[in-house]
Amino acid sequence: MSPRPQFDRRALLDELSSRGIRLTAQRRALVEVIQEAHQHLDAASLLQLARQRIPGVDRATVYRTIDLLKKLRLIDELDLMHLEGEKHYYEASTTRDHLHLACFSCGRIEEFTSPVFEHLKAEITAQSGFEIRVIRLEAGGCCRACRTSSPTASHRRSEPKTSHA
Amino acid sequence: MSPRPQFDRRALLDELSSRGIRLTAQRRALVEVIQEAHQHLDAASLLQLARQRIPGVDRATVYRTIDLLKKLRLIDELDLMHLEGEKHYYEASTTRDHLHLACFSCGRIEEFTSPVFEHLKAEITAQSGFEIRVIRLEAGGCCRACRTSSPTASHRRSEPKTSHA
DNA sequence: TTCTTATTGCAACTCAGTCGCAAATGTCAC
């Protein structure tokens, strides 16, 4: 779907080895898949793509690697407003926090960053004394394209995982 | 756990009937439970509390009611950084968006609001043309109390759902 | 009270994610 804008992303493999993490073929494959992804990938897609490189990779390995990378803060986990189901999505962590806008109408994900966001983070810490380690800002709604192209039929896609009238 | 600060919250029952939603005993019970909650409740707790009022309530009804209220924008769904498991938490929607700070150390949830947050929302819409319908800002880290009381042993609670070294 | 339609409870299901364990493999010292 939406191509990713270019924030700086870490060279995950380098980070791993420099931190003394054992580099298995599976991890290498997974990390490469994440790094080269043009969209946000969920665990299932990650598995599928990793299997194109190493056919036997197991689901459990994918989840364990995700946990590892999350713990090392090399990837970020996203919900993307649960646009489809309860799964999580992943992206290589960036030098600058950014937020995600999920369009309920077309399903596209937009990324957005702003000094105001940084300002808000600073204010949180200053006022509440809370030390932020991970932050996640997501919004759901209707993107510009959908608003202008079909001003009436805005919400074809169902709300964040909702079914009835 | 953490008592909730007083943002204005809607009178959910009034909203429901004024919108012509059929008021069943189950919905009434669930709505009251949500409204009177002192913490953020997940579906299982919601079920348990509703059963104290109406013994036979079913899980499915809870989920269907949650969907309904979400769709009507009367409640907000939170992940609370997946502090424990993948479940979701709910709160009656407030007049003003606020963010949630989840302490990995003690598990407490802090709520926070700021004009800067409003400013950020305005900027998002102005710059990207995205019409925000739901917004969710959550952060995980270490709260002031945990930072000052035990500056070394900060992260007793595991990271957002992570298991191994 | 009756009628119609929405809602409920039930039970079976889906699907993401987890876990224990034996076999395989990366890394380091030699």
Place this chain on the structure above:
DNA sequence: GTGACATTTGCGACTGAGTTGCAATAAGAA
């Protein structure tokens, strides 16, 4: 290169949140 050993993998069985179709029930309007 070779061997030793801790770590990681694949497997399979499991958990737990959330969903769905359907017959029985109850709300609300007439």
